[in-house]
Amino acid sequence: MEDNGNVVRIEDNGTTSLPPVRLPSAHMALLVLLARRRKLRRLEASRQKRLWIHPVIRMKQEKGHFAMLYADLRRCPEKFQEFIQMSTSAFDGLLDLLRPQLTMQQTLLRRCISPEQRLLITLRFLSTGETYSSLHQLFHVGKSTISGIVRTTCELIFQNLRPSVMPTLTxxxxxxxxxxxxxxxxxxxxxxxxxxxxxxxxxxxxxxxxxxxxxxxxxxxxxxxxxxxxxxxxxxxxxxxxxxxxxxxxxxxxxxxxxxxxxxxxxxxxxxxxxxxxxxxxxxxxxxxxxxxxxxxxxxxxxxxxxxxxxxxxxxxxxxxxxxxxxxxxxxxxxxxxxxxxxxxxxxxxxxxxxxxxxxxxxxxxxxxxxxxxxxxxxxxxxxxxxxxxxxxxxxxxxxxxxxxxxxxxxxxxxxxxxx
Structure with a gap:
């Protein structure tokens, strides 16, 4: 049946249905082009936000507190003790005890954080109460990485030192x-x-x-x-x-x-x-x-x-x-x-x-x-x-x-x- 030039299909139950609307090929091509452009923009935005290593973190080996001050502080015992509330000999003894558990595996993609830096970051956080954001700017280490370092190192300190400094009382x-x-x-x-x-x-x-x-x-x-x-x-x-x-x-x-x-x-x-x-x-x-x-x-x-x-x-x-x-x-x-x-x-x-x-x-x-x-x-x-x-x-x-x-x-x- 036709109605003003349009074909109307009559179903067996008496209802009518119109055929699907077909857009011209030019309109279809335009929609595909706009969708592709939006997808490219999302990909570019994600590439700009997600970095393998942030430039600030990449400079930790050259400009971080550990790279610039650690060696100098060790030559000045008083300043070293002011920095982490612990003498160099006490720090070295604690580092020797925790070194096997603080040493991470090196990879071809990035260098791991050394045990000395992990312990120094933790002691600096405990002795000053600085925020992770402040430590991030000082040591050029990611805030989420500092969070994991602090918690893991604190747990290791308690587990390894407790038998000697707080033994079971007899x-x-x-x-x-x-x-x-x-x-x-x-x-x-x-x-x-x-x-x-x-x-x-x-x-x-x-x-x-x-x-x-x-x-x-x-x-x-x-x-x-x-x-x-x-x-x-x-x-x-x-x-x-x-x-x-x-x-x-x-x-x-x-x-x-x-x-x-x-x-x-x-x-x-x-x-x-x-x-x-x-x-x-x-x-x-x-x-x-x-x-x-x-x-x-x-x-x-x-x-x-x-x-x-x-x-x-x-x-x-x-x-x-x-x-x-x-x-x-x-x-x-x-x-x-x-x-x-x-x-x-x-x-x-x-x-x-x-x-x-x-x-x-x-x-x-x-x-x-x-x-x-x-x-x-x-x-x-x-x-x-x-x-x-x-x-x-x-x-x-x-x-x-x-x-x-x-x-x-x-x-x-x-x-x-x-x-x-």
């Missing part, structure tokens, strides 16, 4: 720690000072307000035990909790070790007495009193006996505060806002604690270690937990002992009264 090592607290802090039967710090971090994804603390920022909790040499005996990183901070210590590995560790030494008599007293750790008022952990008496209604005990306990507890202060002063990434994912934050903080012990062993403490209290960190403001009756009895025993001639120390009364 009864002999516990007794050595107790001797240090008795001689330097005049607190017998003390095997460590325990405390925690909030380290500012970027909000973890899908965390809501879980890691939002009462200081109005997101943080990760670092729990630690320190000795009188300002070294970490044990650490626990990665506890995110803001609704009940007291539960962080209760659920930490440090608390479980204190309760169930069979390596803790047995009870020992206090000097000048015949009374058996268990070994304890000292903490602030945020923690609960248990058989192996002591905290100060409440601040209200203190008599002379309780003031003396709080003064003596603070003499022993200041070592963990100084340890945190030295850590944050030397490894400034812990004192800044860490803009990394959760897994990398844990690796970075653990590596800083291990490097803290490593540097103390090789380079010794700083001259101002005593003055480096934890003013750069943020103490955990916890609610007081319920005490244990057995812990209260142990605290009373220490409080009575400090009032005896055998347990008192010079200037004790003057320091408590505030006249010293």
């Amino acid at each position: 009864p002999e090592l516990w007794l050595q720690v107790a001797e240090g607290f008795e001689s330097k802090a005049s607190f017998p039967n003390c095997i460590g000072a325990v405390d925690g710090k909030h380290l500012r971090v970027h909000q973890p994804p899908h965390s809501g307000s879980k890691s939002f603390n009462n200081k109005k920022y997101f943080s990760v909790v670092l729990m630690a035990v320190a000795d009188t040499k300002y070294k970490f005996l044990a650490i626990d990183v990665g506890a995110y909790d803001s609704t009940g901070e007291a539960r962080v210590m209760e659920a930490s590995q440090i608390k479980q070790k204190m309760l169930h560790d069979e390596s803790l030494p047995a009870s020992k008599t206090l000097p000048g007495t015949t009374q058996q007293v268990p070994f304890v750790m000292v903490s602030d008022e945020a923690y609960s009193v248990t058989l192996c952990q002591l905290r100060p008496f409440p601040r209200k209604g203190l008599d002379t006996r309780r003031r003396v005990f709080n003064y003596r306990l603070s003499r022993a507890r200041r070592y963990i505060e100084c340890t945190f202060g030295i850590l944050i002063k030397k490894w400034k990434i812990c004192g800044s806002s860490i803009q990394l994912d959760v897994a990398t934050v844990d690796a970075v903080v653990k590596a800083c604690c291990i490097l803290h012990n490593y540097v103390l062993d090789h380079d010794g403490p700083d001259a101002d270690a005593e003055a480096s209290t934890a003013s750069l960190g943020t103490a955990i403001n916890w609610q007081a937990a319920q005490p244990d009756d057995s812990g209260l009895d142990v605290r009373d025993i220490f409080a009575d002992y400090f009032m005896t001639p055998e347990g008192s120390v010079p200037w004790q009364t003057a320091c408590v009264s505030g006249t010293a």
Whole structure:
């Protein structure tokens, strides 16, 4: 059937259909040409954005910090230590330990980054807290490459150095720690000072307000035990909790070790007495009193006996505060806002604690270690937990002992009264 010159097809069911529209060949050729031109433009744009090696990165062998300053810094030990907070001998010892795992395979396409540069980038990041963008401009290494270098090197530092600088504590090592607290802090039967710090971090994804603390920022909790040499005996990183901070210590590995560790030494008599007293750790008022952990008496209604005990306990507890202060002063990434994912934050903080012990062993403490209290960190403001009756009895025993001639120390009364 025809309708005004157009052929109309009538189907068997009574419906009609028109034939497909056929464009002239000139129009078809134009559409093909436009499609091809758009495809060529996309290819050119992708070629301009994607480079095999960026010109800035290609210059790392000639103009990067490692190529231009590394040899000069090694000739100036003081400047080298200022650059990465570590002496050349300590750096060389750490490099020799990590070199097999930091050495990558060379290829015909590009040269790999040397172990020296990988370790230098990581230590510079930990000691200054600089961003990946800043390190990219300094070392002429890609930001994604720096991210992988930092995380991998921090994990290797923790795995390789922990057995030597933070070993598993034995009864002999516990007794050595107790001797240090008795001689330097005049607190017998003390095997460590325990405390925690909030380290500012970027909000973890899908965390809501879980890691939002009462200081109005997101943080990760670092729990630690320190000795009188300002070294970490044990650490626990990665506890995110803001609704009940007291539960962080209760659920930490440090608390479980204190309760169930069979390596803790047995009870020992206090000097000048015949009374058996268990070994304890000292903490602030945020923690609960248990058989192996002591905290100060409440601040209200203190008599002379309780003031003396709080003064003596603070003499022993200041070592963990100084340890945190030295850590944050030397490894400034812990004192800044860490803009990394959760897994990398844990690796970075653990590596800083291990490097803290490593540097103390090789380079010794700083001259101002005593003055480096934890003013750069943020103490955990916890609610007081319920005490244990057995812990209260142990605290009373220490409080009575400090009032005896055998347990008192010079200037004790003057320091408590505030006249010293």
